Amino acid sequence: MPRPDSHPTEYAERVLDIVERIPPGRVMAYGDIAELLGEGGPRQVGTVMAVWGGGVPWWRVIRADGTPAPGLEVRARSHYAAEGTPLRPSGRVDMAAARWEGPDPSEAV
DNA sequence: GCAATGACTGGTA
DNA sequence: TTACCAGCCATTG
Numbered sequence: 424m425p426r427p428d429s430h431p432t433e434y435a436e437r438v439l440d441i442v443e444r445i446p447p448g449r450v451m452a453y454g455d456i457a458e459l460l461g462e463g464g465p466r467q468v469g470t471v472m473a474v475w476g477g478g479v480p481w482w483r484v485i486r487a488d489g490t491p492a493p494g495l496e497v498r499a500r501s502h503y504a505a506e507g508t509p510l511r512p513s514g515r516v517d518m519a520a521a522r523w524e525g526p527d528p529s530e531a532v
Numbered sequence: 533g534c535a536a537t538g539a540c541t542g543g544t545a
Numbered sequence: 546t547t548a549c550c551a552g553c554c555a556t557t558g
Contacts, residue, residue, distance in 0.1 A: 453540055457554095464554050465540035473539050484539080492539035513546090 434463065438471040441525070445483040447506040449523035450516050452487040459525045483523075489515035 441456055453465035453472075460468075465487075472481055472492070482499040485491045489511065491499035503510060509517035 457540090466538060466554055467540095467556095469539040470555075471539090476539075481539080486539080487541060495539075 434460075434467070435471045435475055438468055439475060439479050442472075442476070442479040442481065442484055444526050444530075445480060445523050448508050448521065450483045450485050450508065450518070450521045451523050451525075452485060452518070454487055455522070455525075456484065485516055487518070489518045491516075 437460055438456060441451070441459060445451055451459075453468040456468045457464050468484075469492075472484055476484070480502075482491060482495065482502040485499070490496070500514070502508075503516065509520040511517045
Protein backbone atom coordinates (compact mmCIF):
# COMPACT_ATOMS: atom_id res chain seq x y z
CA MET A 424 0.00 0.00 0.00
CA PRO A 425 1.10 3.62 -0.37
CA ARG A 426 3.20 5.18 2.33
CA PRO A 427 1.06 7.08 4.85
CA ASP A 428 3.21 10.18 4.46
CA SER A 429 2.61 10.42 0.71
CA HIS A 430 -0.22 12.65 -0.55
CA PRO A 431 -3.51 11.03 -1.65
CA THR A 432 -3.62 9.91 -5.26
CA GLU A 433 -6.41 10.90 -7.64
CA TYR A 434 -7.94 7.46 -7.18
CA ALA A 435 -7.85 7.91 -3.41
CA GLU A 436 -9.58 11.27 -3.68
CA ARG A 437 -12.38 9.69 -5.72
CA VAL A 438 -12.83 6.98 -3.08
CA LEU A 439 -12.91 9.53 -0.26
CA ASP A 440 -15.31 11.71 -2.23
CA ILE A 441 -17.80 8.86 -2.49
CA VAL A 442 -17.46 7.99 1.20
CA GLU A 443 -18.27 11.59 2.13
CA ARG A 444 -21.43 11.36 0.00
CA ILE A 445 -22.77 8.30 1.84
CA PRO A 446 -25.90 9.52 3.70
CA PRO A 447 -26.18 8.96 7.48
CA GLY A 448 -27.74 5.63 8.33
CA ARG A 449 -26.48 4.12 5.08
CA VAL A 450 -23.36 2.06 4.28
CA MET A 451 -21.36 0.78 1.32
CA ALA A 452 -19.11 -2.24 0.93
CA TYR A 453 -15.51 -1.86 -0.27
CA GLY A 454 -16.40 -3.83 -3.37
CA ASP A 455 -19.41 -1.58 -4.03
CA ILE A 456 -17.22 1.51 -4.11
CA ALA A 457 -14.70 -0.20 -6.36
CA GLU A 458 -17.48 -1.18 -8.71
CA LEU A 459 -18.92 2.34 -8.65
CA LEU A 460 -15.53 3.78 -9.58
CA GLY A 461 -15.11 1.14 -12.24
CA GLU A 462 -11.45 0.59 -11.40
CA GLY A 463 -9.32 -1.24 -8.90
CA GLY A 464 -10.89 -3.64 -6.42
CA PRO A 465 -12.00 -4.00 -2.81
CA ARG A 466 -8.39 -4.30 -1.64
CA GLN A 467 -7.50 -0.96 -3.20
CA VAL A 468 -10.50 0.75 -1.60
CA GLY A 469 -9.58 -0.79 1.75
CA THR A 470 -6.02 0.41 1.35
CA VAL A 471 -7.19 3.97 0.64
CA MET A 472 -9.39 3.90 3.74
CA ALA A 473 -6.57 2.56 5.89
CA VAL A 474 -4.25 5.40 4.89
CA TRP A 475 -6.46 8.42 4.28
CA GLY A 476 -9.83 7.26 5.65
CA GLY A 477 -9.35 9.27 8.84
CA GLY A 478 -10.89 12.38 7.29
CA VAL A 479 -14.15 10.81 6.15
CA PRO A 480 -17.07 8.85 7.75
CA TRP A 481 -15.11 5.59 7.49
CA TRP A 482 -17.69 3.71 9.62
CA ARG A 483 -20.09 3.88 6.63
CA VAL A 484 -17.66 1.73 4.65
CA ILE A 485 -17.79 -1.90 5.74
CA ARG A 486 -17.25 -5.41 4.41
CA ALA A 487 -19.78 -7.11 2.14
CA ASP A 488 -21.03 -9.26 5.04
CA GLY A 489 -21.90 -6.21 7.15
CA THR A 490 -18.99 -6.29 9.60
CA PRO A 491 -16.86 -3.14 10.06
CA ALA A 492 -13.10 -3.12 9.68
CA PRO A 493 -11.14 -5.03 12.35
CA GLY A 494 -10.34 -2.92 15.41
CA LEU A 495 -12.95 -0.31 14.56
CA GLU A 496 -16.02 -2.37 15.50
CA VAL A 497 -16.54 -0.66 18.85
CA ARG A 498 -16.23 2.88 17.49
CA ALA A 499 -18.35 1.99 14.45
CA ARG A 500 -21.18 0.63 16.60
CA SER A 501 -21.48 3.92 18.50
CA HIS A 502 -21.79 5.78 15.21
CA TYR A 503 -24.46 3.37 13.97
CA ALA A 504 -26.44 3.91 17.16
CA ALA A 505 -26.21 7.68 16.70
CA GLU A 506 -27.24 7.59 13.04
CA GLY A 507 -29.90 4.91 13.32
CA THR A 508 -28.15 2.55 10.91
CA PRO A 509 -30.20 -0.67 10.44
CA LEU A 510 -28.55 -3.44 12.44
CA ARG A 511 -29.20 -7.18 12.36
CA PRO A 512 -29.88 -9.10 15.59
CA SER A 513 -26.33 -10.43 15.36
CA GLY A 514 -25.06 -6.86 15.75
CA ARG A 515 -23.80 -6.50 12.19
CA VAL A 516 -25.14 -3.92 9.74
CA ASP A 517 -28.21 -4.99 7.79
CA MET A 518 -26.76 -4.71 4.29
CA ALA A 519 -30.11 -5.51 2.68
CA ALA A 520 -31.62 -2.38 4.25
CA ALA A 521 -28.66 -0.05 4.79
CA ARG A 522 -26.78 -0.63 1.54
CA TRP A 523 -26.40 2.59 -0.47
CA GLU A 524 -26.18 2.18 -4.23
CA GLY A 525 -24.39 5.47 -4.82
CA PRO A 526 -25.33 9.10 -5.49
CA ASP A 527 -28.41 9.76 -7.62
CA PRO A 528 -27.67 10.94 -11.18
CA SER A 529 -29.57 14.15 -10.37
CA GLU A 530 -26.99 14.80 -7.65
CA ALA A 531 -24.13 14.29 -10.05
CA VAL A 532 -21.70 17.12 -10.32
C1' DG B 533 11.31 -9.08 -11.81
C1' DC B 534 9.70 -11.70 -7.73
C1' DA B 535 7.59 -12.52 -3.25
C1' DA B 536 4.99 -10.66 0.47
C1' DT B 537 1.18 -7.85 2.24
C1' DG B 538 -3.48 -5.94 3.02
C1' DA B 539 -9.91 -1.73 6.49
C1' DC B 540 -11.71 -7.64 0.57
C1' DT B 541 -15.01 -11.35 -1.47
C1' DG B 542 -17.37 -15.55 -2.31
C1' DG B 543 -17.51 -20.42 -1.86
C1' DT B 544 -17.02 -24.61 0.87
C1' DA B 545 -16.76 -27.38 5.17
C1' DT C 546 -22.72 -19.72 13.23
C1' DT C 547 -17.35 -19.60 12.54
C1' DA C 548 -12.98 -21.17 9.96
C1' DC C 549 -10.32 -21.85 6.05
C1' DC C 550 -9.14 -21.32 1.20
C1' DA C 551 -8.36 -19.48 -3.49
C1' DG C 552 -8.84 -15.42 -6.28
C1' DC C 553 -8.31 -10.71 -6.61
C1' DC C 554 -5.30 -6.05 -7.54
C1' DA C 555 -1.95 -2.36 -6.52
C1' DT C 556 1.96 -1.17 -3.73
C1' DT C 557 6.39 -2.33 -1.21
C1' DG C 558 10.86 -4.14 -0.27
